Amino acid sequence: MGGHGVLLLPGLRRWTPGRSAWMSRLCGGVRFSSCTPKVCIVGSGPAGFYTAQHLLKTHQNVHVDIYERLPVPFGLVRFGVAPDHPEVKNVINTFTQTAKHSRCRFYGNVNVGKDVSVGELKQAYHAVVLSYGAEGNRSMGVPGEGLAGVYSAKDFVGWYNGHPSCRELNPDLNCETAVILGQGNVALDVARVLLSPIDILKKTDITQPALEALVRSQIRRVLIVGRRGPVQVACTIKELREMVNLPGTKSEMVEADFDGVTEALKDLPRPRKRLTELLLKTALDTPGDKEQQRRHQASRTWGFRFFRSPSEVLADADGNKTVGIRLAVTRLEGSGEGARAVLTGEVEDVTCGLVISSIGYKSHPIDPSVPFDTRRAVIPNTMGRVKQATGLYCSGWLKTGPTGVIATTMNNSFDTARSLVEDMESEALDLSSVKTGSEVISALLEERGVKSVSFSDWEKIDSVEMSRGEASGKPREKILTVEEMIQVART
Amino acid sequence: MLSRREVGGGRSSLGFSLIPSFPQGSNNKVTVHFINRDGDKITAKGAPGDTLLDVVLNEDLDFDGFGACEGTLACSTCHLIFEDEVFKKLGPVTDEEMDMLDLAYGLTDTSRLGCQICLSKSLDGMVARVPESVTDIRQSKDESA
Numbered sequence: 001m002g003g004h005g006v007l008l009l010p011g012l013r014r015w016t017p018g019r020s021a022w023m024s025r026l027c028g029g030v031r032f033s034s035c036t037p038k039v040c041i042v043g044s045g046p047a048g049f050y051t052a053q054h055l056l057k058t059h060q061n062v063h064v065d066i067y068e069r070l071p072v073p074f075g076l077v078r079f080g081v082a083p084d085h086p087e088v089k090n091v092i093n094t095f096t097q098t099a100k101h102s103r104c105r106f107y108g109n110v111n112v113g114k115d116v117s118v119g120e121l122k123q124a125y126h127a128v129v130l131s132y133g134a135e136g137n138r139s140m141g142v143p144g145e146g147l148a149g150v151y152s153a154k155d156f157v158g159w160y161n162g163h164p165s166c167r168e169l170n171p172d173l174n175c176e177t178a179v180i181l182g183q184g185n186v187a188l189d190v191a192r193v194l195l196s197p198i199d200i201l202k203k204t205d206i207t208q209p210a211l212e213a214l215v216r217s218q219i220r221r222v223l224i225v226g227r228r229g230p231v232q233v234a235c236t237i238k239e240l241r242e243m244v245n246l247p248g249t250k251s252e253m254v255e256a257d258f259d260g261v262t263e264a265l266k267d268l269p270r271p272r273k274r275l276t277e278l279l280l281k282t283a284l285d286t287p288g289d290k291e292q293q294r295r296h297q298a299s300r301t302w303g304f305r306f307f308r309s310p311s312e313v314l315a316d317a318d319g320n321k322t323v324g325i326r327l328a329v330t331r332l333e334g335s336g337e338g339a340r341a342v343l344t345g346e347v348e349d350v351t352c353g354l355v356i357s358s359i360g361y362k363s364h365p366i367d368p369s370v371p372f373d374t375r376r377a378v379i380p381n382t383m384g385r386v387k388q389a390t391g392l393y394c395s396g397w398l399k400t401g402p403t404g405v406i407a408t409t410m411n412n413s414f415d416t417a418r419s420l421v422e423d424m425e426s427e428a429l430d431l432s433s434v435k436t437g438s439e440v441i442s443a444l445l446e447e448r449g450v451k452s453v454s455f456s457d458w459e460k461i462d463s464v465e466m467s468r469g470e471a472s473g474k475p476r477e478k479i480l481t482v483e484e485m486i487q488v489a490r491t
Numbered sequence: 492m493l494s495r496r497e498v499g500g501g502r503s504s505l506g507f508s509l510i511p512s513f514p515q516g517s518n519n520k521v522t523v524h525f526i527n528r529d530g531d532k533i534t535a536k537g538a539p540g541d542t543l544l545d546v547v548l549n550e551d552l553d554f555d556g557f558g559a560c561e562g563t564l565a566c567s568t569c570h571l572i573f574e575d576e577v578f579k580k581l582g583p584v585t586d587e588e589m590d591m592l593d594l595a596y597g598l599t600d601t602s603r604l605g606c607q608i609c610l611s612k613s614l615d616g617m618v619a620r621v622p623e624s625v626t627d628i629r630q631s632k633d634e635s636a
Contacts, residue, residue: 087563238590271593407566410556
């Protein structure tokens with residue numbers, strides 16, 4: 001038994017430099033300086049799953065446990081991606097493969113921060129990755145924001161996508177005009193869902209209550225408002241094209257908003273140029289006969305309104321319901337991406353009964369022991385390593401802020417996983433002590449009366465949703481309450 | 492919602508190519524050389540009609556995050572870069588492909604999405620480079636926040 005390794009036979013005690021023999025024996029003795037690395041990930045959206053995927057692929061021994069507050073996985077892929085964008089949800093297939101990896105475990109229905117603390121996770125695991133995203137939203141900060149008829153896009157999207165916390169939203173769609181603040185892809189998703197023909201929506205996984213509300217909806221006009229100009233619009237061309245081609249609708253924009261835009265085209269990079277060209281064409285082109293006819297038959301209208309910023313939501317005489325929105329008129333200082341909107345002092349009132357603010361999601365701190373930048377609403381980090389902490393990492397929107405599509409998050413999560421693996425291999429992360437991971441956490445949860453939901457439990461929920469959907473020609477009929485999800489999970 | 496799958500390619504969510512493969516003789520195969528992100532050359536073969544994404548998946552080529560949406564024109568992670576002469580032979584790009592390509596990191600004048608390129612004998616020996624990153628640039632840099 002020479003050499004640097006430690007071959008342990010029962011009853012043999014042997015001191016190894018800097019480590020206790022007892023520890024070595026527990027580790028199985030072959031590589032006494034490191035035990036099976038155990039990592040836990042908080043949040044099972046794309047960030048959580050892509051981080052897990054990369055860890056499992058690049059480290060042959062690591063075990064990964066994913067904790068999720070809801071009984072169902074996948075985060076915004078399930079609750080954010082629009083119902084009429086099913087292809088974007090194909091990533092669920094790769095996440096499912098990861099969840100079923102022999103070294104991966106999913107624990108749903110566990111609220112980190114309430115059922116178990118980050119501190120307890122840090123004790124049980126060698127590393128903790130926080131990827132719980134952004135469950136809040138930025139507020140407009142204007143009077144009247146709390147009136148009936150005003151919703152955040154996050155809640156509105158959560159409502160039509162079946163998030164249990166948005167079930168009672170009951171938005172009142174009994175008005176002709178809806179105003180959306182913000183011009184990103186989320187704003188366009190909301191506009192498209194509000195104006196899509198029911199025949200299209202009814203074949204998607206939109207929830208039944210939302211579908212019924214949309215059938216009854218009186219909304220015929222949607223304005224998508226931004227404080228800067230056409231060249232700064234935040235949405236991307238695929239989503240704009242979908243609006244332009246939306247059956248039964250026509251667009252209505254303000255020509256004057258486009259002054260100077262044609263001249264600006266030549267200096268734009270190709271992606272922005274194509275987007276702006278499509279916008280210009282939609283706003284300014286004289287339609288040919290076929291298009292004239294199509295517009296004539298359109299019963300619903302949508303349009304961008306530029307150089308407008310919300311200043312107050314206006315209430316009815318009783319002061320309860322939204323009857324309009326006061327918009328401050330802006331002008332641009334500078335040009336291109338960096339142009340800034342500056343108030344001119346003028347205002348414009350728009351009659352509307354529904355106001356949806358789509359100005360950004362926002363992360364919340366999970367635990368006072370975890371550093372949090374309240375100004376940017378992210379966890380301060382360097383390449384995914386949480387600053388002023390050891391063994392703590394973050395990925396996804398919590399790391400970089402709440403923008404970007406799934407593929408952006410994928411890359412961001414791969415980066416965090418790379419940092420973690422680097423730290424494991426360089427021993428920047430201490431792997432010398434055995435961590436029992438889910439064993440100790442499961443025991444704690446049981447003591448506290450929390451019963452987790454496994455991935456195969458989720459598959460029961462998945463199966464029930466899909467078979468209920470089949471009955472109505474939909475890919476699935478989502479279960480809308482945590483109680484029912486758990487009930488199905490326990491069958 | 493209109494189907495986003497190109498008739499000429501794309502993978503169904505069931506996982507097989509929408510174009511039936513031609514009879515498998517070994518002289519029917521098309522050779523493709525991929526340059527991965529480390530600069531290594533990886534040679535693979537596919538049948539005429541297979542897309543480049545099909546080849547990557549069938550041959551288990553391990554490009555991180557490649558083909559996230561499974562060939563349905565809903566992402567830009569199968570972004571590949573070609574030499575001029577090959578690029579010219581690849582045929583026209585639809586608006587749909589261009590819309591997604593526009594969001595690819597490191598976009599060049601000879602970039603295409605691998606899920607939209609179908610193999611043919613005239614492309615035998617082609618070289619396709621996997622660019623640096625798979626980041627989709629669809630994030631608003633809201634500095635005026």
